[in-house]
Amino acid sequence: MRVTIGQIRGLYGVRGWVKVFSYTNPNTNILNYSPWQLGLQGQWQTVSLDAGKAHGKGVIAGLTSIHSREEAAHLVGAEIAIDREQLPIPPVGEYYWADLIGLTVVNCDDATLGIVSHLIETGAHDVLVVKGERERLIPFVLEHIVLNVDLIQRVLRVDWDADF
Numbered sequence: 203m204r205v206t207i208g209q210i211r212g213l214y215g216v217r218g219w220v221k222v223f224s225y226t227n228p229n230t231n232i233l234n235y236s237p238w239q240l241g242l243q244g245q246w247q248t249v250s251l252d253a254g255k256a257h258g259k260g261v262i263a264g265l266t267s268i269h270s271r272e273e274a275a276h277l278v279g280a281e282i283a284i285d286r287e288q289l290p291i292p293p294v295g296e297y298y299w300a301d302l303i304g305l306t307v308v309n310c311d312d313a314t315l316g317i318v319s320h321l322i323e324t325g326a327h328d329v330l331v332v333k334g335e336r337e338r339l340i341p342f343v344l345e346h347i348v349l350n351v352d353l354i355q356r357v358l359r360v361d362w363d364a365d366f
Contacts, residue, residue, distance in 0.1 A: 204239060204246075204283040205300040208232050212278060214257070218268035220277060222254070222261040230256050233263065235288055240280040295344060297351060299328075305351070305358040307332045307340070313364040315340075330358075338362070 212221035224232040236251035254263035268274050292298060299321045307315040307330070316334025321342065323329075328342040340362055341347050350359040 203286040203300070204241075205286050205289065205298070206281050206283045207235065208261075208282040210240070210277045210280045210282065211260075213271055213274050214262045216271050217264070218270050218274040219262050219264045220268075220274050221257075222263050222282065224261050229259075229261055230254075232261060232282065235284045237284075238265075239283040239285075240277060241283060242277070242280040246283075297353075301353055302330070302342075302351070302358065305353075305356050307334075307338075307358050307360055307362075309360055309362050309364055310349070311364065315360070315362065315364060318358065338366070 207226055208222050208224040210220045211223045213219070214221050222232060224230070226232045233251065233254040237248045238251060239246050239248050249268070250266040252264040252266040254261060265274075265277075268277070286300065289298060302318050303320060305318045307318060309315055314334065315338055316332040319331045319333045319337075321328050321330055322339075330338075330340040330342050330348075332338040332340055340360055347361055348358065349361055350357075352358070
């Protein structure tokens with residue numbers, strides 16, 4: 203399973219380095235993973251990270267197989283992904299968003315509310331976007347709203363009224 207961790211957004215210099223928008227926190231954590239899988243227009247290629255560093259508010263990176271600005275230009279817009287197995291095991295009670303997407307959401311009355319489509323970061327807490335017979339936005343607040351996350355059974359149990 204691929205997990206998207208960033209995107210190539212531009213070029214840096216003449217030696218084939220690229221500007222990277224990182225989804226990791228902090229943003230330089232993207233440099234801890236190699237190889238990267240680059241996806242562009244449905245085509246994926248595996249590349250190794252040669253070097254990288256923080257640059258302003260972003261990240262720049264050099265790839266071992268890219269040596270010129272012209273070669274790097276073909277990568278602008280590519281999604282950066284890694285294999286799920288490359289991520290460390292999260293501490294108990296913490297979850298990667300990628301693991302929550304696709305879970306069936308069930309409330310305390312055993313009513314199925316839908317499937318987690320994606321999550322939204324709001325600052326205060328993350329929000330589950332659940333798509334079923336209608337779309338619901340459910341705050342991801344463990345122990346108060348999210349009662350149980352069962353990654354093996356692929357079920358997320360919530361204290362949420364089906365009519366809300």
